[in-house]
Amino acid sequence: MIRCRQFYLGYPNSATVSHLLTWSHWIELLKIDDVLERSFYEQQTLLERWSVRELIQQKESALFLRLAASKDKAGVLQLATQGQQIEQPADLLRKPYIFEFLKIPEPYQIAETQLETLLCDHLQPFLLELGKGFTFVGRQYRITLNNRHYKVDLVFYHRILRCFVLIDLKINEVQHQDIGQVNMYFGYFAQEENIEGDNPPIGIILSRNKDELLIEYATYQMNSQLFVQKYQLYLPNQEDLRRELELTLREGTENASQSAKTLLDENDDT
Structure with a gap:
């Protein structure tokens, strides 16, 4: 009732x-x-x-x-x-990604290959976390350049944006060479895997931690469709997130009020 x-x-x-x-x-x-x-x-x-x-x-x-x-x-x-x-690559991103559904006990000790295996074993909740439009293509997707083999951790295709989404998993902090490697994958998929009607691929490096300054310099003038995002193995602190949201809404109101005041002052001057 x-x-x-x-x-x-x-x-x-x-x-x-x-x-x-x-x-x-x-x-x-x-x-x-x-x-x-x-x-x-x-x-x-x-x-x-x-x-x-x-x-x-x-x-x-x-x-x-x-x-x-x-x-x-x-x-x-x-x-x-x-x-x-979902209208552009940035619309796919979540801050952070949450893999609580893996039920990894604390304190965790897990290798990248184990994390990848667990995500594939829990593909349905993983796809739910990634969001609408993702279809699974494969894991450890092999590409060959000059008789050297490389493997992309996880490959998806996004049916709304009509492009491949390449995901690289890291349990440690992202290094500049990780970014360069994913950028190489971009070139391969754009030239060898894309068919008519496909858009350029998107790359997401998922890491527990990231050095913002290093990433800024490592991606300088690089492909704008490469993103470095954090993931968590446990649920976020919702109160902290809610305080951030309240601050955003409050700042938005204050900015709107200031803009209105500036406009009124300009009208008075004229």
Whole structure:
């Protein structure tokens, strides 16, 4: 009865409510107090046709807060009202990626090959974490240049952006040679694997830690579709993420107020 009353108060015009969502979906959505956050999960559930279990998993991984962390106020509001729209390579990124579903006990000691194996063994939740549009192509994808063999950790194809997505896994900090290697993979896939209609490949290096300054210099004037992103093996601190979001929304309001004041002052001067 409590949820029914909450649903009635939150959605008084029931004609506008999507009937593609089950009552179990709505129960999970109504547990979210923040209106923006609830709206995002509602839109994203419709866009990606999440099951109730998938919706719960994405809520627990703080997907909305992670996506909002890299956006300004306008971006956050768009995210809440439209869900995550995939229009360019940067739209694929999450900050950070969460691999809690692997259930690796703390303190963890794991090799890169073990992490890769675990992700492939848990492909369904891994694809859910990557987001809409990813299709799995292969692991340890071999490429050969002048009789030398190289292997890309994980290869996906993104059916919305129509391009290959190359993922390189690192358990240690990313080094400049790692970036150069992925850039070489770009060239190979663009020349040897792409077919008519394919767009240039995207590269994502996933690491536990990254040196921002090193990456800035190592990628200087390099392919803009190469990204270095962090991953976590455990759930993020949602309160820290929520404080970041509140700061973004507050700064956005202050900037809008300052812009309006500047405009009024300019009008007064004229």
